[in-house]
Amino acid sequence: MVARKIPAPIVTVESEPFWNAARQGRFVVPACAACGKTHWYPRAVCPFCGAENIEWRAASGRGTIYSFSVMRRAKEPYAIAYVTLAEGPTMLTNIVACDFDTLRIGQSVRVAFGETENGPPVPLFRPV
Amino acid sequence: MTIKGKAYIAGAFEHPTRHAPDKSVAQLHAEVALGALADAGLRRDDVDGYFCAGDAPGPGPATMAEYLNLTKLRHVDSTELGGTSYVALAGHAAAAIALGQCDVALITLAGRPRSEGVATGTTPRLRDPNQPEAGFEFPYGLTTANGYAMCAMRHMHQYGTTSEQLAWIKVAASHHAQHNPNAMLPELVTVADVVASPLIADPLHRLDCCVISDGGGALVIVRPEIAKSLGRPAVKIIGAGETVKHLAGGAFDLTTSGAARSGPAAFAEAGVKPADIKYVSIYDSFTITVLIQLEDLGFCAKGAGGKFVSDGNLISGVGKLPFNTDGGGLCNNHPANRGGMTKVIEAVRQLRGEAHPAVQVRNCDLALAQGTGMQLGTRHCSATLIMERE
Numbered sequence: 198m199v200a201r202k203i204p205a206p207i208v209t210v211e212s213e214p215f216w217n218a219a220r221q222g223r224f225v226v227p228a229c230a231a232c233g234k235t236h237w238y239p240r241a242v243c244p245f246c247g248a249e250n251i252e253w254r255a256a257s258g259r260g261t262i263y264s265f266s267v268m269r270r271a272k273e274p275y276a277i278a279y280v281t282l283a284e285g286p287t288m289l290t291n292i293v294a295c296d297f298d299t300l301r302i303g304q305s306v307r308v309a310f311g312e313t314e315n316g317p318p319v320p321l322f323r324p325v
Numbered sequence: 326m327t328i329k330g331k332a333y334i335a336g337a338f339e340h341p342t343r344h345a346p347d348k349s350v351a352q353l354h355a356e357v358a359l360g361a362l363a364d365a366g367l368r369r370d371d372v373d374g375y376f377c378a379g380d381a382p383g384p385g386p387a388t389m390a391e392y393l394n395l396t397k398l399r400h401v402d403s404t405e406l407g408g409t410s411y412v413a414l415a416g417h418a419a420a421a422i423a424l425g426q427c428d429v430a431l432i433t434l435a436g437r438p439r440s441e442g443v444a445t446g447t448t449p450r451l452r453d454p455n456q457p458e459a460g461f462e463f464p465y466g467l468t469t470a471n472g473y474a475m476c477a478m479r480h481m482h483q484y485g486t487t488s489e490q491l492a493w494i495k496v497a498a499s500h501h502a503q504h505n506p507n508a509m510l511p512e513l514v515t516v517a518d519v520v521a522s523p524l525i526a527d528p529l530h531r532l533d534c535c536v537i538s539d540g541g542g543a544l545v546i547v548r549p550e551i552a553k554s555l556g557r558p559a560v561k562i563i564g565a566g567e568t569v570k571h572l573a574g575g576a577f578d579l580t581t582s583g584a585a586r587s588g589p590a591a592f593a594e595a596g597v598k599p600a601d602i603k604y605v606s607i608y609d610s611f612t613i614t615v616l617i618q619l620e621d622l623g624f625c626a627k628g629a630g631g632k633f634v635s636d637g638n639l640i641s642g643v644g645k646l647p648f649n650t651d652g653g654g655l656c657n658n659h660p661a662n663r664g665g666m667t668k669v670i671e672a673v674r675q676l677r678g679e680a681h682p683a684v685q686v687r688n689c690d691l692a693l694a695q696g697t698g699m700q701l702g703t704r705h706c707s708a709t710l711i712m713e714r715e
Binding site for chain 1: 447449451454457458459460461462463464465466467468470471472474475476477478479482523524525526527528529572573574575576577579703
């Protein structure tokens with residue numbers, strides 16, 4: 198199966214630390230130093246308490262599939278999914294390196310970075 | 326303050342075209358504007374409030390106000406809520422009239438995605454690089470279809486909803502579309518046809534998806550005294566609600582839509598209950614969109630939507646809750662990829678008794694139009710409008 202080419206993520210001043218960590222193979226999640234909560238997608242202002250004091254916490258890379266859909270009407274079918282991280286928030290991603298017909302909600306997955314076209318790698322997940 | 330009874334829908338017009346390679350978007354806006362004014366029995370110079378959304382050419386209302394040569398404007402509103410904008414703008418127009426900001430409000434929608442060959446639902450699109458979430462969504466191939474599909478997949482997991490149940494929504498729409506000479510898909514389909522159509526994004530099949538069409542529509546909303554002078558059946562706006570639902574920092578439920586907030590707000594303002602409603606227009610970008618909104622509006626319990634829509638319950642003259650009697654977005658049209666306008670227009674036809682006789686709901690005196698704009702699987706806007714025939 199030919200994997201779909203992943204376009205480079207847009208890197209902003211807010212998300213740059215996340216992508217720098219990704220370039221080093223580290224998966225981090227934003228956590229607020231004021232209220233302690235983790236959130237997704239990463240931003241400079243905590244969505245829960247409003248503090249601008251975000252720390253980047255090393256994540257376990259473990260999660261479970263909250264929902265998914267295999268895009269059939271594409272040159273190379275791919276699986277888009279929401280994965281609920283062990284750290285709390287649910288994030289959009291792709292599930293890779295698996296038989297798409299065996300995917301199910303609640304399945305355990307683990308992070309695996311995937312190359313993009315001329316950009317930093319993006320966090321993808323594969324079934325455990 | 327309430328908008329209840331402060332404004333009436335006096336004019337409604339749906340463009341008959343479904344494919345308009347020979348017309349511009351501005352021209353289509355103008356044609357529907359003039360059509361709705363003619364329907365109301367009003368003139369262009371009577372318009373002192375103009376309302377449009379993101380489909381109108383140019384930023385905001387200025388380009389179309391000039392093209393239409395509207396010279397008496399004292400109120401404008403170009404709130405962009407995606408495909409549900411026009412459901413919300415009808416409420417905004419009523420509020421502006423209630424505040425004395427205008428007397429005759431014109432709302433227009435038009436577009437030609439079919440002529441322009443936009444592969445609307447299945448191609449990832451980067452809309453605005455300044456959207457802070459773009460870097461965390463675009464690389465993953467998020468499209469309209471697979472975003473809604475994830476809502477359907479989760480609903481099935483959580484509540485046992487089936488593809489066959491979703492298919493009943495399309496079947497009901499096709500029963501109505503067969504009577505609409507302008508419908509893009511007037512053929513009757515069965516549950517078996519829907520589930521046998523190719524998968525687009527699991528679990529949504531081709532026939533779970535709405536059509537792509539050119540076209541447009543317009544509404545004219547006026548003060549009560551003006552409505553009464555026009556001699557058309559009076560369609561009174563009695564309740565409106567709107568909201569945004571999003572991913573809330575990563576803690577969300579894909580089986581619930583913004584209708585769970587906009588709906589109760591509209592019902593409370595109108596002073597009516599779901600059981601009182603005789604006809605509903607429900608935004609049908611996909612079959613799952615209808616099912617989730619019906620639950621959130623309280624027509625059935627959360628999770629019971631699959632059973633509720635089955636066995637023809639949404640078919641006029643057959644079921645308990647006739648919906649989208651023009652064939653909706655699933656069979657009739659989806660002008661500019663925005664279905665909110667046609668939802669209000671068909672509700673107006675029903676309340677006036679001007680729907681096709683084969684689908685006209687008997688004694689239709691209370692109707693609801695519900696829209697979901699943008700992406701149910703990420704961020705979306707919801708608007709609810711309740712209307713009453715006097």
